[in-house]
Amino acid sequence: MASRRHVIADDLRTQISSGRFKAGERLPSEAQLAARYAVSTPTLRNALALLQGEGVVEKVHGRGNFVRHPIRRITYFGGGHTPDAKTATDAALRMSVRTTHLPARGDLTALLRVSVSSPLTEFLCISHAGKSPHSLARIYVPRDLAPADDPNGYTSCKEVWARLVELRPPLAEVQERVNARFPTPREAATLRISSALPVLAVTRVATDATGRVVEAARLVLPSDRADALFTHHTMSGDRRTEG
Amino acid sequence: MASRRHVIADDLRTQISSGRFKAGERLPSEAQLAARYAVSTPTLRNALALLQGEGVVEKVHGRGNFVRHPIRRITYFGGGHTPDAKTATDAALRMSVRTTHLPARGDLTALLRVSVSSPLTEFLCISHAGKSPHSLARIYVPRDLAPADDPNGYTSCKEVWARLVELRPPLAEVQERVNARFPTPREAATLRISSALPVLAVTRVATDATGRVVEAARLVLPSDRADALFTHHTMSGDRRTEG
DNA sequence: GAGTGGTCTAGACCACGAG
DNA sequence: TCGTGGTCTAGACCACTCA
Numbered sequence: 001m002a003s004r005r006h007v008i009a010d011d012l013r014t015q016i017s018s019g020r021f022k023a024g025e026r027l028p029s030e031a032q033l034a035a036r037y038a039v040s041t042p043t044l045r046n047a048l049a050l051l052q053g054e055g056v057v058e059k060v061h062g063r064g065n066f067v068r069h070p071i072r073r074i075t076y077f078g079g080g081h082t083p084d085a086k087t088a089t090d091a092a093l094r095m096s097v098r099t100t101h102l103p104a105r106g107d108l109t110a111l112l113r114v115s116v117s118s119p120l121t122e123f124l125c126i127s128h129a130g131k132s133p134h135s136l137a138r139i140y141v142p143r144d145l146a147p148a149d150d151p152n153g154y155t156s157c158k159e160v161w162a163r164l165v166e167l168r169p170p171l172a173e174v175q176e177r178v179n180a181r182f183p184t185p186r187e188a189a190t191l192r193i194s195s196a197l198p199v200l201a202v203t204r205v206a207t208d209a210t211g212r213v214v215e216a217a218r219l220v221l222p223s224d225r226a227d228a229l230f231t232h233h234t235m236s237g238d239r240r241t242e243g
Numbered sequence: 244m245a246s247r248r249h250v251i252a253d254d255l256r257t258q259i260s261s262g263r264f265k266a267g268e269r270l271p272s273e274a275q276l277a278a279r280y281a282v283s284t285p286t287l288r289n290a291l292a293l294l295q296g297e298g299v300v301e302k303v304h305g306r307g308n309f310v311r312h313p314i315r316r317i318t319y320f321g322g323g324h325t326p327d328a329k330t331a332t333d334a335a336l337r338m339s340v341r342t343t344h345l346p347a348r349g350d351l352t353a354l355l356r357v358s359v360s361s362p363l364t365e366f367l368c369i370s371h372a373g374k375s376p377h378s379l380a381r382i383y384v385p386r387d388l389a390p391a392d393d394p395n396g397y398t399s400c401k402e403v404w405a406r407l408v409e410l411r412p413p414l415a416e417v418q419e420r421v422n423a424r425f426p427t428p429r430e431a432a433t434l435r436i437s438s439a440l441p442v443l444a445v446t447r448v449a450t451d452a453t454g455r456v457v458e459a460a461r462l463v464l465p466s467d468r469a470d471a472l473f474t475h476h477t478m479s480g481d482r483r484t485e486g
Numbered sequence: 487g488a489g490t491g492g493t494c495t496a497g498a499c500c501a502c503g504a505g
Numbered sequence: 506t507c508g509t510g511g512t513c514t515a516g517a518c519c520a521c522t523c524a
């Protein structure tokens with residue numbers, strides 16, 4: 001009982017992996033493909049949406065559907081690594097930062113465990129690879145732990161993070177909650193992805209030894225270009241409950 | 244530039260959160276809602292798909308769309324916890340296990356770092372809450388680390404895991420790769436979810452002190468009912484690269 | 487302006503669930 | 506059998522990209 005879109009997606013996938021369509025190449029237009037498979041455009045688009053979700057195909061509005069270069073995926077490393085350590089592993093990634101000051105409100109108060117209107121600093125980080133954005137991070141820290149405004153502005157993410165780490169106490173715990181969802185229209189526009197492409201949403205909360213939340217972050221990773229990787233080393237004597 | 248489905252989804256969401264539609268209640272049929280909002284059925288279904296992705300609405304084929312009971316989400320705990328520890332946190336969860344023996348093939352050989360046709364044992368675990376399935380796990384272990392077949396069969400997951408843990412050396416590292424994708428048709432049927440609902444896919448690889456892979460697992464968590472949570476404790480002197 | 491994908495329409499037919 | 510959701514059709518119109 002395979003639906004039509006799956007049959008078409010399977011056929012295109014094998015044609016791509018067999019080299020019939022090469023990486024970076026543009027596929028025939030959706031209208032042509034629909035005619036070739038004798039289906040309507042919505043059905044063909046559903047098939048392409050499957051391949052897009054697998055990271056095999058990339059849709060670009062107004063230009064066409066393109067075969068993705070294989071495994072140009074970025075990996076988010078969880079477990080205490082900062083974006084700085086993350087980007088260090090992939091030098092090809094550019095990252096832009098925008099700093100804003102704002103009062104705590106809504107669910108941010110619960111995340112950071114601060115009272116309403118408590119002063120916060122937001123870092124809006126967008127990483128790019130080539131011309132298209134790859135991931136989006138909104139990082140919140142209490143104002144007193146954020147670097148003072150630099151009249152020159154911070155040009156690089158690295159610079160901001162170096163100052164941030166200077167200011168704050170060592171982290172004791174990093175907790176990351178991960179789920180899959182669709183992007184908000186705003187996120188889809190910022191990341192230039194289809195709103196039908198699921199994203200990996202990571203909510204990261206870092207606390208110091210006193211239990212104070214020193215950083216909360218909301219990361220949005222498009223599923224077609226990013227994974228998250230969590231590594232846990234079991235120390236001797238630290239065997240978790242396994243029986 | 245809010246698309247129609249987002250407007251409708253927003254309206255329904257506020258009606259639900261305001262108590263206009265109560266938890267467990269059935270929404271009007273899609274045809275009725277489409278008429279009320281003066282849109283076509285596909286558009287209304289897109290709006291419902293958004294709410295379904297948020298876990299606000301649950302679709303049941305042949306019966307209707309239902310308002311979900313709030314936050315009946317299960318959490319997958321990453322970082323060295325086994326399913327046993329996971330289920331212990333939520334006693335309401337039933338879990339069924341099916342054991343199969345199979346030779347290593349395809350990407351399983353790479354995951355477990357064994358040669359092709361190397362003997363493996365697969366545990367297919369499906370957790371249920373109430374009558375509907377909640378998550379799916381395929382766990383693979385080398386045959387020599389798997390408990391021998393019990394003529395009585397293992398009735399509970401707990402029993403299987405107790406035997407499994409007896410047999411294997413203590414874990415040294417647990418690595419979990421997480422991404423978001425759409426379920427395969429098979430997964431969608433097993434979990435009784437729509438194939439348009441994204442799932443959280445976790446690939447877990449556990450190695451012992453010698454570097455041998457003692458367990459590989461593929462977990463599928465429907466995004467409307469499950470999160471994954473990773474907690475990392477920074478030991479003193481174990482400050483990760485942060486500068 | 488030509489060609490592309492993005493969204494939507496107003497139906498059709500099939501598959502599922504319950505009485 | 507009936508009402509439900511699941512899938513699909515054959516268009517339409519708008520937004521974006523590029524020459």
